[in-house]
Amino acid sequence: MSLHAEVATKLREAVARLLGPPGDVFDLRRLTAGATKPTWTFTAQIGDTRQALVLQTSTSASRPAGDTAQGARARLPVLTGKESAAVLLAAGKAGVPVPAVRAVLAPDCGLGEGYITDFVPGETIARRILREPRFGALREDFSRQCGEILAGIHAMDASSVAFLAPMDAARQIALYRDVYDSYNYPVPALEVAFRWAEDHRPPVARTTVTHGDFRMGNLICGEQRVQAVLDWELACFGDPVQDLGWLCMRTWRFGGAHPVGGIGRCADLFAAYERASGMAVDPAHVHFWEVWGSIRWAVMCLIKGLAHRSDGSQPTVESLAIGRRMEEPLFDFLEFLREERSARITS
């Protein structure tokens, strides 16, 4: 049986059981998004209505350590399907636009870890959002909306997601260095980068829920508004400013000329965030997180390019292509460094 047929069969049983009979599944389609975790869209017959839904599966591995031939390997904390669903519920309660969770998969559904949400119509592909005329109004307002949504995420109730890992700057830098070291693939530029990060680490100011991967590509966009924030697997407790820095990275501009997702201005993002959160934004603080973002993304690319060598996973066209992207953020890092040095010389 093909993967598609197998998922269709199991999904029908899961829908009938968790959401209501008969559960017939139509138009089951695997989406391109989600390098690590397959996402499927489908329509299901539930009672008298046909409903557009999404099946989000996730990697079952969670939390530090997992044994490999080389011993315990440092791992990035990635949320399980059940935890992601809990985060989505908490986000929804805080007024953050997210897909409504309809059901969490049970182990005996046979579909792995994951959950089912309502389908949110809109576009996630940056290339289209940046260029198609129909998104003109969204582009004008994108920074402001992101500022407000981020303020909402950072105001989420911590007690309902107490399982999130604490991940301040120091811990994050140490963890990513461990992960990098565990691949035994020394990159001189990364050595300079980690040294920079350790020397420039901002003091802990505030700790909140943070999304961890808030960026163009993980946002479902309508023609007027950001409709939903996706991909919460890297959520943690940390410095909220990291989400602002990550959003502004060149990598997530997809060739666009402006810092915020390629289409918006930082000043609008910061002003909206300040209004909604009541917290002042220090651009130098955001800058640290943007630079750290380039280092973090370089490590993520390295993991993608090397994972199959150590964990026996099947390399994919996509994973190896991401591995070849490691120099993009390293180039950006060196440019940051050059600017910093020339500023020091002229001052």
Place this chain on the structure above:
Amino acid sequence: MPTNLAPAPDLLAVVREFLEAAILRDAALSDDKLFNLRVAVNLLATVERELRLGPMANAGEAKRLTALTGVEGSIEENNRRLARAIRDGAVPSDDPQLFEHLHKTIVDALRINNPKWIDHTQLP
């Protein structure tokens, strides 16, 4: 080599162009297949560029690594040495010669992996 009439970069180019023309425009492809095919075609273009530019880039990197580490060794060994020296502080992380080396090496890699990243024009 007995069969080098069409050099490897030309073979890759012709395969890539065929895939682009014949398959990438096939409207019947599902979104995920189309996405992966587009990535695969880009990877072929990367290999083409590596075949053309890789030898020169590697020679430059090897020479600079030898200058920085003082050791005639493979690129892999010398990268290991250099990384260790930066971590131990034997080579200061703000050393200008180190910076120039890293910058050149990364720019050369980008000329192969994603030349658009170092172009000044960003939007198409």
